[in-house]
Amino acid sequence: MNKVNEKNLLAFIIDYFTSIGCDPAEVNNYFTARRFNDGIVLNLPAVCLLPENKPASSKSNQTHIHVTSKARNFFYDSAALDNAAVSTPWKSQMLSISESNIKALTKEKASASLLVKDTSMMTKIECRKSQEKQVQLSKISKDGRLFLDLRRGLYENDIIIFLKYRNSEKFFVLGMPRAFFKDSYVFETARKNGALKSETYTSLVSQKAIPVRAAIEAVLEEHSSDEVIESEDAISDAVYQSLVDCAKPGNTTYSPVEYVEPDSEGSAGKSRRPAANPSLGREAIEYSRFRCSVDENHHSFMKPDGTPYLEVHHLIPLSQQADFKYKLDTKANIIPLCPNCHRMLHHGRIEDIEPILKKLYEQRIELLRQSGLDISFEKLKSFYS
Numbered sequence: 001m002n003k004v005n006e007k008n009l010l011a012f013i014i015d016y017f018t019s020i021g022c023d024p025a026e027v028n029n030y031f032t033a034r035r036f037n038d039g040i041v042l043n044l045p046a047v048c049l050l051p052e053n054k055p056a057s058s059k060s061n062q063t064h065i066h067v068t069s070k071a072r073n074f075f076y077d078s079a080a081l082d083n084a085a086v087s088t089p090w091k092s093q094m095l096s097i098s099e100s101n102i103k104a105l106t107k108e109k110a111s112a113s114l115l116v117k118d119t120s121m122m123t124k125i126e127c128r129k130s131q132e133k134q135v136q137l138s139k140i141s142k143d144g145r146l147f148l149d150l151r152r153g154l155y156e157n158d159i160i161i162f163l164k165y166r167n168s169e170k171f172f173v174l175g176m177p178r179a180f181f182k183d184s185y186v187f188e189t190a191r192k193n194g195a196l197k198s199e200t201y202t203s204l205v206s207q208k209a210i211p212v213r214a215a216i217e218a219v220l221e222e223h224s225s226d227e228v229i230e231s232e233d234a235i236s237d238a239v240y241q242s243l244v245d246c247a248k249p250g251n252t253t254y255s256p257v258e259y260v261e262p263d264s265e266g267s268a269g270k271s272r273r274p275a276a277n278p279s280l281g282r283e284a285i286e287y288s289r290f291r292c293s294v295d296e297n298h299h300s301f302m303k304p305d306g307t308p309y310l311e312v313h314h315l316i317p318l319s320q321q322a323d324f325k326y327k328l329d330t331k332a333n334i335i336p337l338c339p340n341c342h343r344m345l346h347h348g349r350i351e352d353i354e355p356i357l358k359k360l361y362e363q364r365i366e367l368l369r370q371s372g373l374d375i376s377f378e379k380l381k382s383f384y385s
C-alpha cells in the first residue's frame, strides 16, 4: 500500500490522471510543486453529496460540503475563523478544474488533454450555537457549472482534492472515485479503521525537482568555507546569481590578488572553473547603482525589495583562470548586467556580442591592468567565439 503524504500527493494525482487516459507528459508538467504549495483531501460522506447522489438510506437535505477541525484552515485563516461571531456571507472562490476529470467521473471518454477550465465555488464560515464553527463549501444555486458537474460525478466515500496555486488565490479542484485508490493507497494519518475524514498537506514537495532554496543550501553546505561554488553548468550559474542576490556586498580594491589553486581533494570530477565569491558580485551590483554596464537605460524588473534585478558576469571567463597569475574573480573583472545582455553574451551571435564586448573592454581594461590582468581585445574575443 502506498502512503499518500506531502511528498507524493502530486504523484498520486498524476497517477489518477494518467489512469483516465490523460497524456503523462502534460500531467507531469502540470502537477508540480513549482505550481502548487498546499493540498487538502476531503472524504465525502453521504451527507456531503448532491441530493441525487446520496444513498437511499440518507435522510439529509444538506447540499454543501462541510469542513471541520484543522482542515478549515485550508480555506480560512485562524483569525477569520476566530473573528466570525455570526455566519459570514457566502463568497465566491475561483477554481481551476479539468474537464477530463469530470468526463471520467461521469463515465464519458476522457480526452488525452487535461482541459483545464475556470469555474467557481461558494464558501462561508457557519457559526452555530454549541457547535464548532465549520467551513461550508458549495451553494448549488451559485456555484460554477463545471464545479457542479464535478459534484454530480461523486458518490459516498469518493474524495475531493483541492490544491493551492503558489502565485494566485485560485484553487485547483479534482474528484476521485473510491475505486481508484481503495486497496492501493492509504492516507498517511488516516484513522485506524481506514476511514479518511480529511487530510491537509502543506508545503508540497516535488519528487523530481530540487527546490532552488534546497539547491542553494546544498551548495552552501558543500562550500562552507567562503560561500563559493564551482561547476559551470546553467544550474550552478543560476545558483550563483541567487547567492549574489542575497550576499552581503564585499568592500574590495583593484589590487591584484594572486590566484591559488584550491586543494583538488574532494572536488575530483568537478569542472576546472574556479570558485566565485558571491559577495564580490553583490559589491559590483551595488557599485553600479543597479545599472546594466552595457547601457544604464536598460530595463530590468524590480525585485520584491524594490531594487532592480541584475546579474553579474566575469568578463574574462573563470574557465580561463589557468592562463592568468592573478585572480579572475575580482572586482575589475565582474560586470553587472541586465538579464538580457547577460544571456546574450552567453548565447548570442558573435556579430552581436562583439560591439558589446568592445564597449565593456574599453570600460574595464585600465582596471583589469591594475588588478594584474592584461589582455588584448582579440584574445578576449576569442573566449566568446
Ligand SMILES: [Zn+2]
Pocket: 312, 313, 314, 342, 346
Ligand atoms: Zn556570465
Ligand SMILES: [Zn+2]
Pocket: 292, 293, 294, 295, 298, 337, 338, 339, 340, 341, 342
Ligand atoms: Zn543590458
